[in-house]
Amino acid sequence: MTGRDNVLWLQCWRDRQTDFHQTGVNQLLTQFWPNLALAQGSRVFVPLCGKSLDMIWLAKQGHEVIGVELSPLAVRAFFRENRLQPVRRQVGKFTLWKHGRVSILCGDYFSLSKDDLGQIDTVYDRAALTALPEDLRPLYVAQLKLIVQDTTNVFLLTTEDAEEQDTQSQALGVAEEIKTLYSEDFKIDLAHVESVFEVDPKAPDKSPERTEYKVYRLSTRSG
Numbered sequence: 001m002t003g004r005d006n007v008l009w010l011q012c013w014r015d016r017q018t019d020f021h022q023t024g025v026n027q028l029l030t031q032f033w034p035n036l037a038l039a040q041g042s043r044v045f046v047p048l049c050g051k052s053l054d055m056i057w058l059a060k061q062g063h064e065v066i067g068v069e070l071s072p073l074a075v076r077a078f079f080r081e082n083r084l085q086p087v088r089r090q091v092g093k094f095t096l097w098k099h100g101r102v103s104i105l106c107g108d109y110f111s112l113s114k115d116d117l118g119q120i121d122t123v124y125d126r127a128a129l130t131a132l133p134e135d136l137r138p139l140y141v142a143q144l145k146l147i148v149q150d151t152t153n154v155f156l157l158t159t160e161d162a163e164e165q166d167t168q169s170q171a172l173g174v175a176e177e178i179k180t181l182y183s184e185d186f187k188i189d190l191a192h193v194e195s196v197f198e199v200d201p202k203a204p205d206k207s208p209e210r211t212e213y214k215v216y217r218l219s220t221r222s223g
């Protein structure tokens, strides 16, 4: 199941089909992250990190950032585009690329172990859980719980299709899904919702649809 998906992601990077990549730092991250009041030196895990500039911003806040990314093209692009010269070494099944406070483990998230990752204070998830097909999301969360500590919190940004929620389509909405996947172990706080009418760039003739950008803070129940 994950194998088929991995092939598609690797192909995406080869074909430069990376519309998900943001050319700047995510504004909801810069706006809401400081409320977490994390200590300098806290270790932040960024699953399915791509070449996100958010990692640079997090490192500038004084955090140790550890991303995991399947595609070596993405990892190479991250360091090259930010003019950073990483050192590389093997860590278990992964190649670890590191420069300053940013480390990226290149390999499959589903093969990560707790030892590969070390102690993690907070997880930053933007377009990681929701990038995966619905049938993989429970596995993604189960794996996350295995590889971080039971005191690790999650800061989660989602993009949700409001029309889909309104029409109660057969698919479980993302908000409901987050509740199903996380509520047993985490208190879920929806910290912010931003509603925007957007034209789908792939269907520019269609009328704008309402998209909701949400910030969730998941605090572990055992923290």
Ligand SMILES: C[S@@+](CC[C@H](N)C(=O)[O-])C[C@H]1O[C@@H](n2cnc3c(N)ncnc32)[C@H](O)[C@@H]1O
Pocket: 002, 006, 009, 010, 020, 021, 022, 047, 048, 049, 050, 051, 052, 068, 069, 070, 071, 074, 107, 108, 109, 110, 126, 127, 128, 131
């Ligand atoms: C939608 S992108 C989001 C990237 C990043 N979080 C961002 O905000 O730009 C999802 C990323 O996850 C990576 N990915 C998908 N499956 C993975 C897996 N099993 N292990 C590690 N990375 C994976 C893809 O290569 C892709 O770069």
